[in-house]
Amino acid sequence: MKKLIQTLKNIWSIEELRNKIITTLLLILIYRVGAHIVLPGLDPNKINLSGAKSGALGLIDAFAGGAFSQASIFALGIMPYISASIFMQLMTILVPRMQKIQKEGESGRKKINQWTRYLTVIVTAVQAGAYVAYIRQVNGAALIGAYDPYFWISTTIILTAGTLFVMWLGEKITDKGLGNGTSLIIMVGILARLPQAAIQEWAAKSNRGGGGLLLFIIEIAVLIAIIMGLILLVQGVRKIPVQYAKQIIGNKQFGGARQFLPLKVNGAGVMPIIFAQAIMFLPTLFSYTSFESGKGIAKIFSDPKDAWHMVIYAVIVVAFTFLYTALIFNPKQIAEDLKRNNGFVPGVKPGQPTADYIGAVMDRITLPGAILLAVVGILPGFAMRVNITQGFASFFGGTSLLIMVGVILDTLQQIETQLLMRQYDGLMKSGRIQGRQTVSSTPI
Structure with missing residues (x-):
């Protein structure tokens, strides 16, 4: 216990590391608050999407931190961005022209990232339309009658904007915070359940x-x-x-x-x-x-x-x-x-x-x-x-446990690196945390 307290003091004494941790926690808090904001046009007291918590939709709801079953503005979460990133990564492997662009260095990486964002908008818009149809079929009673004519278009726009905002939060965590932002958002959503x-x-x-x-x-x-x-x-x-x-x-x-x-x-x-x-x-x-x-x-x-x-x-x-x-x-x-x-x-x-x-x-x-x-x-x-x-x-088991273990190891490795750079002891008495050190460039 004494070793743990001293390690926490060492972590907090490093100003850069302390700022990264605070920034990460604040951005994650924003994400969790948004996950509880219900879509316009729905009566929160009548929302009953319990079927989304099990079966084939359970994983989607887990990755969204329960926002999917709560009809939140972040209902689709970060998954459309993950899908677009996986597709673009496969294209860079299978398509020679994409491989050439990827090897152009920073400029090539920016091009691929921009295309990934465009693809994310398309994927999110399609999934948002399907989500509206799901709500109408499973829980149509929650719809407010006066808002019904505008529900499809407004929900599609809000869900798309919500996913892009979550994607932006992930990028900010990666740049200004600690760890991979997208991975942390997914892990927090899983742990919330x-x-x-x-x-x-x-x-x-x-x-x-x-x-x-x-x-x-x-x-x-x-x-x-x-x-x-x-x-x-x-x-x-x-x-x-x-x-x-x-x-x-x-x-x-x-x-x-x-x-x-x-x-x-x-x-x-x-x-x-x-x-x-x-x-x-x-x-x-x-x-x-x-x-x-x-x-x-x-x-x-x-x-x-x-x-x-x-x-x-x-x-x-x-x-x-x-x-x-x-x-x-x-x-x-x-x-x-x-x-x-x-x-x-x-x-x-x-x-x-x-x-x-x-x-x-x-x-x-x-x-x-x-x-x-x-x-x-x-x-x-x-x-x-x-x-x-x-x-x-x-x-x-499954994706949830794999992501949690991998992200936690990766984050602890970054903290340990910061400690060792400043001549502090690592997080463990012996050995080093290896982390995932994944060879892929996907967000997770």
Whole structure:
């Protein structure tokens, strides 16, 4: 405890770090206040979008911090921007012209960011129209009659402006605050549901009698164990030894150092789970309420605890893990960089043999990483099968837990870097926080 108090004092004593933390908290507070402002034209007392808290729409509501089910001006949250960013990142990988623009440096990055914003407006406008149709169909009683003729156009404009404002908040947090702003906004939205979900789970277990407390404690212990395992998955690396040739210039020797090339077990990060969920959500593009019947194919796509749902979901996650890793990881480029810097892998010839060796190692570690990622993705379904409420079960795995663990590690790493730069001790007594150090440029 004494060590923790001293660390907090050290953090607060650094003016730059203190200002970053305060700025981040204030901008997040603005976002959370906006998430509770109801759309014009709706009666707050009659809003009942409880169906959006479960099933296929539950994840969207989780990412929006509950704003989706509350018909807030931030109902769509940051997800349209995330979708546009993922699409643009894939284009920079698949389209040669986009690759050329990306390699132009700062000017190329600004162009791509501007196109991403334009695409965000289009995606948000389309989703806003679908959201209006969802409200009319599911909770039309909440509409105020006098405002009905203007509801569609005003809601579309407000939701689009709300998403752009949230995007701006994320960029400001990244520039002036601490950590990745978009990631922090998503994490805060997810964490905002945790207290209510835990209270509901406790209430459900209390109704079962004397053994309810023991079951709840066991669930908390399992959740902590899952988080610890997920930290290992996020930080796990396979180190390939790299030797640099010695160079003697004058009376001084340069190089000759032995270092390691870290290859992440989960190199694709959270992207495979997001892609898998996007595929499972495809039918919702036709209607937000297409899963209401809960039968046949609809049940497979909408019910996370359905056996076929988990099997299909796991297969998609494994497939996308290999696909996305192949897209973002270039062993040939790494081999060329090593050769250019007089580095080599002991026992392996430079050039193509080194690229083949690194690629083979990456393939071997990607398989267990993909399987573990798939297991994490379907854990909420298993949790619901053992009678854990759906809201609390969503924290046992899936995108929500992956994002929370990754963002927290990333933020703690930045804080530790600030402390070490000023010759303070880090956040841990031994070792360093590795963080995600993701290789992708997506906001999350």
